[in-house]
Amino acid sequence: MQLDLNLLTALDALLEEGSVAGAAARLHVTSPAMSRSLGRIRRATGDQILVRTGRSMVPTTRALAMRAQVHALVEQAHHLLSAHQELDLAALDRVFTVRWHDALTAACGTALTTAVRRQAPGIRLRLSAEPGADDAELRRGEVDLESSSRAPELPDIRHRLVGSDRLVVAVRPGHPLTEGPSDLERYAAAEHLTVSRRGSLRDPIDDALTTRALTRRVVAAGPTAAFALQLALESDLVVTLPDAVTRTARERLGLVTLPLPLPLPDVPLYLLWHQRYDDDRAHAWLRDLAAETVRALFAPPTAAGAPPVPEPAAPGAGG
Structure with missing residues (x-):
């Protein structure tokens, strides 16, 4: 039997999300397409994988047993295929979701969008309103880059301090x-x-x-x-x-x-992302560019009163 290895990615998403709709949103496919993938996974494994209980779905015993191994295999495949690829910004076709505080988006969203369009015209940005701290969206891959005034507590959420504000x-x-x-x-x-x-x-x-x-x-x-x-x-x-x-x-x-006639410490500003993107060179390029854009806010104001658009960043892993 020839196995479609793309099913591993679908299986990983299904086991982490616990629903067809959640897995479909994470992988940016339709729910019917994810349902078909689940059917193929069931036929390949001879197991239901997810079974309905009331309004929700729960993993089977076998699904629980294989979840960690499936996730590890998907991560290994990702690193194997992407670790040594050269990043061609001109040919990059990808959507990134950036969720920042509304004031930060207003302050440098234009500069970030301009820099992205200049360097990688195939990139599309979703500048999402920030509904509140939700590390689960970072973990599910629904948000690529987030702003926060606090360093994350979860070990799988990476962070970079990009400035502090009075x-x-x-x-x-x-x-x-x-x-x-x-x-x-x-x-x-x-x-x-x-x-x-x-x-x-x-x-x-x-x-x-x-x-x-x-x-x-x-x-x-x-x-x-x-x-x-x-x-x-x-x-x-x-x-x-x-x-x-x-x-x-x-x-x-x-x-x-x-x-402010009150001695208070400066407010730190962090950029957050999930550890799955540590070795993703396109993501590293985006967070490097975003960090440069945000840091420009803390430079002395220009004559026009607006932060300068950052120069093109050299592609790199970042961190």
Whole structure:
């Protein structure tokens, strides 16, 4: 019997996802195509592999026993076939999903897209809105590159520190905080706005104020930095945000930036990816280029106020 080794990749996805739909999404194929692959795997192995229990599917005993070995075989095949391939950027045809914080995407998404188009015109980028920390999407291969202010805890999620940003206060022109001394008591007494996708009215600034026997009144939570900055422009609300990644947006709106009268550590910025891409040269090229693009935010502002587009990066493994 001649075995199609592509079925190993499908089997690995099915066993990791536990569903036909999940495996299809991971491998970017249709659900009917994945169902046909599952049928062929069942015929080849003489085992059901996944069986339905209620609304979900669970692996059989044999599937559980072979899961680790199947995954290892797929990883070995990937390394064997890709380790020594030269990377031809001009001929590269691939889709990458980049999930960054909305402020980071607004700050350098254009520069990244421009650099990618210049170096590898066959690459397509999905600049995805960040719904929150979800390492499972990195592990499933649904997201190729992610931004975070925290280093990952899981050992299979790789990370690279690309910069750190200080917090600043943004208010409308003529706001009361722009007149008179900038001190902690006046800052705390103002009405504040947080940035939180989950609508949280509290963040680490409140914890820092508590240690100084102070509290602030947070009257609203905005889902994105862009929304928060617009609301600050149209009201007396105060928003505290990272400086470099929001600088261009603040300048475009004409907001006034004040120093934060509270000693807090800088906010680190990491790029995250799954370890399966460590030796993927195309992925390494993308993360090198993304790191250069993001690091440009932390360079002294140019005369135009925007970060420069990075020069072409030499293809490499990165890390």
